Amino acid sequence: MVEPFILITNDDGYLSPGLLALRKALAKVGETWVLAPDRNWSAASRTRVFHKPLRLSTARLPDGEVVHVTNGSPSDCVLLALLGLAPRRPDLVVAGINAGANLGRDVTYSGTVAAAMEGASAGLPAIAVSLDVGSEEAGEGVPDYEVAARLTARMARLALAERAVLAGTLLNVNIPRGTPKGIRITRLGGKLWDDELVRGVDPRGRDYYWLTGEMLSSPPPGEEETDVWALLSGYVSITPLQLDLTAYGVLDNLRRWEQEILAD
Secondary structure (H helix, E strand, O other): OOOOEEEEEOOOOOOOHHHHHHHHHHOOOOEEEEEEEOOOOOOOOOOOOOOOOOOEEEEEOOOOOEEEEEOOOHHHHHHHHHHHHOOOOOOEEEEEEEEOOOOHHHHHHOHHHHHHHHHHHOOOOEEEEEEOOOOOOOOOOOOOHHHHHHHHHHHHHHHHHOHHHHOOOEEEEEEOOOOOOOEEEOEOOOOOEEEEEEEEEOOOOOEEEEEEEEEOOOOOOOOOOEHHHHHHOOOEEEEEEOOOOOOHHHHHHHOOHHHHOOOO
């Protein structure tokens, strides 16, 4: 029997500890093939590199495993693999383990989610997995990627067993710090961050602006059963996502515009 073939990538770069832990765990599930960016592409969304050639090289992870590396984005990594650089078509695409949560409305910023989205676009089941790493400075400890990787491996087995049902679906997984209280199947929530604009003046006297913010510490009202609620309540969140962003609720109402916009 042929082992399932799992494509692994991320947006934190090939030297990320999350990628190392993920590859080790998924190697027990099937044959793994890693193609990851050569640097950090956090918040890259579905960025594609069109303005220069993409290069491919090999490198070693800290455990000695040889992986493939490119100067492209997370989306480029998956597309390169699917367009012929991988030795065969993957049965599953897994992106992660991201250093930091990807929840609610913020998933559209995420390079991790975007990479998995490319797999779903090709009709494959895909998993994007992120870990709430917290802050060591705040005394929240070192992130435990091993626990997150083991949980992801179990999800990968389930996804492979049901890949016909999950074809073209992206599972966005977020794992809390510490020991999870359980698993919740969720819908997308709202905002996870309180955004802030920091203003300053650089050494040359020029104004600069820094977009920053803080992650919410507790679920806001009305977020029950969302991914934001689940993670902030200590649960692993699994949210099935699709690529069709059509606002069906207003589609019929807008059809009258077809004539009104052209009317004299």
